Structure formats: C-alpha cells, structure tokens
Amino acid sequence: MSIDIRKHPDAPDPESLQDVTVEPVPPEEIADRREGGRVLVEDNVRERDDLDVIAYLSPEPDGDDAVDVGTGLYRLIQLFGTPQLSEYHAGEDISWRTDETFKYLFRARREASEDDDLPEEWLFTVHDSHVRYAASVAEWHEDDDGTFVADDQVALTTYALAQQMALEPVMAVYEDTPY
DSSP states (O other), X not given: OOEEGGGOTTSOOGGGGGGXXXXXXXXXXXXXXXXXXXXXXXXXXXXXXXXXXXXXXXXXXXSTTTTOHHHHHHHHHHHHOSOOSGGGSTTSOOTTOSSOSOEEEEEEEOOOOTTSOOOSEEEEEEEEETTEEEEEEEEEESSOOSOXXXXXXXXXXXXXXXXXXXXXXXXXXXXXXXX
C-alpha cells in the first residue's frame, strides 16, 4: 500500500517547501530545447517501487476525492492555464496517449542550503499516471536511454511540491457560486 507523501519518513517538512519557487517553463524554451535535439527524460515518482508514495489531493487522505486526478488538473488549470507542452494542447491528435492525458513542465528554484542535498534548480513535470495525480523529476538529455533515475530526496521533494500545488482549492467565484 502506497504511503501518502505527507507521511513518508523521508519526505521534506512542508514548511521547508515555502522557500522553493515553482514556475512553468515557457513554451518557447521547450520548443528551443526540442529543436536543438534535446529530449525531456523523466523519473515518475509515483511509479517508483523503492519510494512507494502517492499524492492524495484531499486534506483527509481517506476522503472520496482523495485520488481524483480531475481535481488536480482543474486546480492546475486555475493556477497556470492549460499545459504548455505542445503535445498536450487541446485539439491535438491524442491517439498516441496511453497513461497520460495532461502534463505541465515546471522549474523549481531555491537558495542553496547546507542542511540538505537538494540542487538550487531542477525541472519536474506534473501529470496523470494511470488515472492518478503524479509528478516526475525531469531533465533535458541528448537521448532517452531509459536509465534516468532521480535522487531520492529530489524525487520526494518534487512529489510533495506537486501535491501542495493542487491540494488546496483556488478560490474562484462566479455569480456568487464558489468553485
């Protein structure tokens, strides 16, 4: 049984994440990297058996909506708009999709610290994976040889960040109805 990332013994303290800045990678930067022959490789944290974590999107992990990936997507759209990776734009041919129907690419930045081994900057994606809310540590490589495995602490921090991004509803009111 997977452990909620908030309860994993090696997960970062949620308070420590307040010093991490997360921003979407601009579509132009993604296009430039791809045109330069780079490939985005990912390590899906949710699917790593050695970490065995899951991100519940409810304050109460046992709630009915705890694993509703639609809630996560809705909240990401409220915060960041539609996914910036071109293959996930609405209206594109989606016949190739198997496990994922949306994906955002983010850059995380933080001040260097002697207290941990996290880098000052890293990339990650937030997406669905087998109908679950997921996150992957990402890097640009020359090719995808299938061997990329992220550092455990970076992976756990990434998944905790991804959960926090979609855990709380974004207040939106239309015609006096909260969403």
